[in-house]
Amino acid sequence: MAGVIQTTVRRSTPALLLTRVRDRSPGLAAGLLGGALAAGLGLAAFAMLVILLWISSPYPDSGADGALHIAAALWLLAHGAELIRTDTLSGVPAPLGVPPLLLLALPVWLLHRVARDAADGGAAGGAPPAPGRTVWTGVVLGYLAVGTPAALYAAGGALRPAWTSTGVCVPLVAVAAAGAGVWTAYGRPSGPLERTLGRVLPRGARHLVLGPDGRPGVAARAAAAGTAVLAGGGALLLVASLGWHGGETRRAFLGLTEGWSGRLAVLLLGVTLVPNAAVWAAAYALGPGFLLGTGTLVTPFSSAPAPLLPPFPLLAAVPDAGEGTPLNWAAGAVPVLAGAVAGWCVGRGAAAGGEGGGPAGARPGRAPAAPWSRGRTAGAAALAAVLCAALLTVLATLAGGPLGVASLSRFGPVGWQVGAATLVWIGLVATVTALAVRDWRCRTSRGGRPGRAGQAGRIGGPREEHPYGGGPKEDGSTSSTGGTASTGFAGGRRIRALRYPARAVGARPARAPEQRAAASGTPDGRGARLRAAWRLARTAGARAAWAPKAPPAADKGPGGEGGDCGPYDFLPVDPPPGALDPAGDRQCP
Incomplete structure (x- = not known):
């Protein structure tokens, strides 16, 4: 029995140690x-x-x-x-x-x-x-x-x-x-990134790379967009060059090996090298170009004769040797487009106060952020160019390397040259574009239609429907005549009605019966009552045409169904005290 207990203890000791280490x-x-x-x-x-x-x-x-x-x-x-x-x-x-x-x-x-x-x-x-x-x-x-x-x-x-x-x-x-x-x-979480960036960047630049909420900042988003456009543009240049040299590409693919297995291997190798070729094409569009061996540089301005290379399909896309033509120079549109996209991202964020949202630059629950100054906008564009240049430097370094000794010891773009060219291209184009986009969006938000609509909304306050279609409400504010109106309609008559509710139609001060009789020329004032009835009918028709439809229960006037003051149900404001009912000589309470 003791031996069994001792064996059990010995066997369980490693398990206990493993459990303790795991805990x-x-x-x-x-x-x-x-x-x-x-x-x-x-x-x-x-x-x-x-x-x-x-x-x-x-x-x-x-x-x-x-x-x-x-x-x-x-x-x-x-x-x-x-x-x-x-x-x-x-x-x-x-x-x-x-x-x-x-x-x-x-x-x-x-x-x-x-x-x-x-x-x-x-x-x-x-x-x-x-x-x-x-x-x-x-x-x-x-x-x-x-x-x-x-x-x-x-x-x-x-x-x-x-x-x-x-x-x-x-x-x-x-x-x-x-x-x-x-x-x-x-x-x-943004804490580790903030601590890392805090060692290499000042506070203002750090917020451009990493936003306060942990998302990528304006400069980081612009750099990512510029890098994506450069890589995508390089891929388009590669496809265009392969199509231009279609005959050479087909001969290289068919003549390199025989049999479907060998051609499948060549195809798989070419597919895995497509990202490398796209980076090479981006370096070609930026200006430094790439190397096809020691001393063999291929740029849009001139291409040196390439050494004896294996007939690989992707190498058939290399431009012909000789001086560059306008067709080769057209590749410069890729970095221009990349700089414009990066600048647009920075300008949009600058006009929105760094939020990267709409023209107001605020999120729900936040006050609108003030637009950035022109100096800060230019600094953000420059920082985006630096980040984009760093990314292209890493990609160009990874995409190249040696393929042999002597003349084959260097293939692909040179990293630092590609980074310097990216800094110049993106820095210039992105700065100009960012300033232009920032000024245009700020001008549009101040003087455009959305700005006037917002001003009208501030003058009139909340556009809530009054029980009688207009006039002063219970809380003391004044709503627009005819119920709820869109913020885009800010006519002069509507604003005057909001500022001076006493001048609205149907809100004129009532006159005494003697004054109405004198104005109508009859002792009993029947002419005044007829004119008042005609004016009320015309006003009711206009209001019914413009006012939004209300539920059936809201169509009843203040007097309810069968009340004594039926015609006044259509008035936009409360009837003046002492006004006569057009159907008789009774006065409304």
Whole structure:
């Protein structure tokens, strides 16, 4: 019996220790498991694709082991790591450092998803979310725990990883993507971003990048819009150039390999490199262009003769060698449009007081914000240009790299040159556009139709319907004649009726019977009564035509059904005391 108890205690000790560690660091186990799962799924996806192409290839050069080595190397290349190709004709190892940007989306999405789910795992049963730093650390460590053996395994193949770039790029992608996932799980709080921006930006510029409510600021939104237009414009230039060189593109695609499996591999490689080619085209439109080898620069002004390159379909879109033509210069419309879009975003936000809303610049429940000054508007446009230049610099750096040695040691755009050109283009165009949009929207809000309508609404106060169609109400305010009116109608007669209710039709002071008799020329004043009846009938017809329809119960006058003062039910104001009923000589109370 004692032996059984001792064995039970010994067996339960590791479980107790694991439970104690889990209680002290909640979320760590989920993070480790999620990071390892993300790395394993990414490697499995690349392995399935490579093995499928290897099986369908009529001329496989190596066995399944070689295909798996290539899959691990491609997984590292997707993170931005540089590879070394050893099986060259000259025997000199050649670097391969142009990462397909489309492949980067898979590991980033997997890391983001597992980090978000690991942080939300503690809140599934109503418990608070797991600590963000613990989950983030667990995901990164779990991802690197699988990625390190994969890199060591890839080192035994034909494409070997360069250890310096591998040790920098893979952890950097894991840290950034996992951090974004944890941040999303916590509802994207603005505190961490504010603390980070507070170390590098002053207070005024920090609010332009990150708004007070945690959303992207005016400058950040403008920079994102400008970058999207530049990338989209580069993609359009790529498609146009491929169509222009359609014959060369088709010959390169059909002549590079034979068989449907080889052409499928070329097609997949071209699709993964389309984002790279779009960034190259954007750099071409900005002016610095891109390199097709050392000393071979392609710009809208001139293109040097390219060295002997493989007949790849995307390379067929490279402009012809020689001096630039007006058709090449037309690519400059892309950065102009990007600067105009960024400037429009800044000008719209400046006119709205930074809210980014409508002309009033206020949200529900807030007072209208004052428009920015011209200096602050220009500063926001300049900051948007700086952010856009930083984004283009990163994209241009990632989109290029070496494809070999000697003349093939540099391919693609130069990052700092693209960033400088973006700063000039976006800075000039966005500043001019932002100032113009800001002045135009401010002028429209002051002197346009919406401004006059708002002024009329302020003069008349709330447009509520009076029980009798107009005149003073119980709270002392005055409503417009004829019930509820639209704020867009602000005629002179309506405003005068609002300011001087005593002058409204039907509100004239009553005269004594002697005065009416003297005016009509008859002792009994019957002529005055006839004229009064005609005037009341005409007024009632006009009011009934203009006034909104009321429910049947509201059609009854103050006297009710069968009252003594029926004709006065149509008057817009209370009948004057002592007025005679047109049907007889009785006076209304």
